[in-house]
Every structure is written in structure tokens, then in C-alpha cells.
Amino acid sequence: MTAHRARDLAAATVLPLVAALAVTTLGTPADAGTTEPRTVSITAVEPRDDVFLVKGKVRPHHPGGRVLVQRKRPQAAHWQKWRTVRTTDASRYRRRVRQLRRPGVICYRVKVPGDATYADAFSEKVCIRTYWK
Incomplete structure (x- = not known):
């Protein structure tokens, strides 16, 4: 695997993780x-x-x-x-x-x-x- 493919794969797995963390830490208006x-x-x-x-x-x-x-x-x-x-x-x-x-x-x-x-x-x-x- 080349370096740029590894970087793209890492970015693809980090992005959904960041989005999930943002939803859980920010919460919904009902939670607030x-x-x-x-x-x-x-x-x-x-x-x-x-x-x-x-x-x-x-x-x-x-x-x-x-x-x-x-x-x-x-x-x-x-x-x-x-x-x-x-x-x-x-x-x-x-x-x-x-x-x-x-x-x-x-x-x-x-x-x-x-x-x-x-x-x-x-x-x-x-x-x-x-x-x-």
C-alpha cells in the first residue's frame, strides 16, 4: 500500500468517528x-x-x-x-x-x-x- 492510499484510508476511518463524537458531545436540543x-x-x-x-x-x-x-x-x-x-x-x-x-x-x-x-x-x-x- 502506498503512503497516499494509507493516508486516505486513515482519513476515511477518522471522519465518521469525528462525526459520531460531535453528535454525542453536542447532544440534541432536547438533551440540552x-x-x-x-x-x-x-x-x-x-x-x-x-x-x-x-x-x-x-x-x-x-x-x-x-x-x-x-x-x-x-x-x-x-x-x-x-x-x-x-x-x-x-x-x-x-x-x-x-x-x-x-x-x-x-x-x-x-x-x-x-x-x-x-x-x-x-x-x-x-x-x-x-x-x-
Whole structure:
């Protein structure tokens, strides 16, 4: 047997072994405890002039759980933790948001931290634009 054939044969036997090891060490999502992802909805409403609310719900049911409201300027690189809010018995949350002091845009999203059953979940972003009349 020539050297290059021996090398090809060795590579052919190592490749399935590496693939089998990767499957057993990485596991499946069910093994990792993330049986199903959470869904987080978010909306921004203005019930009165200059009063804004960021609100939504978490599914599956997450009563009394913590959700992190994050915010970011469009030109910023990262989301910043802004406030922590508890969900109601119906898995809903809401937080009042003050408008910016000067014209501009600020975006919000909600993060639900993972636990033994679920992975971290994020909502879509909502942006509020402030401008002067």
C-alpha cells in the first residue's frame, strides 16, 4: 500500500468517528433542556400625548417571571439592559417609557432569560421617534 492510499484510508476511518463524537458531545436540543423556544411579543403604544408604553406577552406561560427590557440607539453597537419587569399571572408585561429630551430615535426589545427548560428568548425591536413640532 502506498503512503497516499494509507493516508486516505486513515482519513476515511477518522471522519465518521469525528462525526459520531460531535453528535454525542453536542447532544440534541432536547438533551440540552431547550425543548421548545419561548415567544415574546412587543408593542409600543401612546395612550396619551407624550406617554409611551412598551408592552407584550410571553408564551408559553411565564407568570411572575422576570423579563429584561433592553434599549439601544440606532447608531449604537450593543443593546443595554435598561429595566427589569415582572410578568403578570397572564404572562403579560408593560413598562412606561419616557420620551427623549431631544429629537431622535430609541429602540427597545425584551429578553426573557433562559432556564433549565427554555433557552434565552428575544422579542422584535420597536423604535420610538421623538421630534419637536
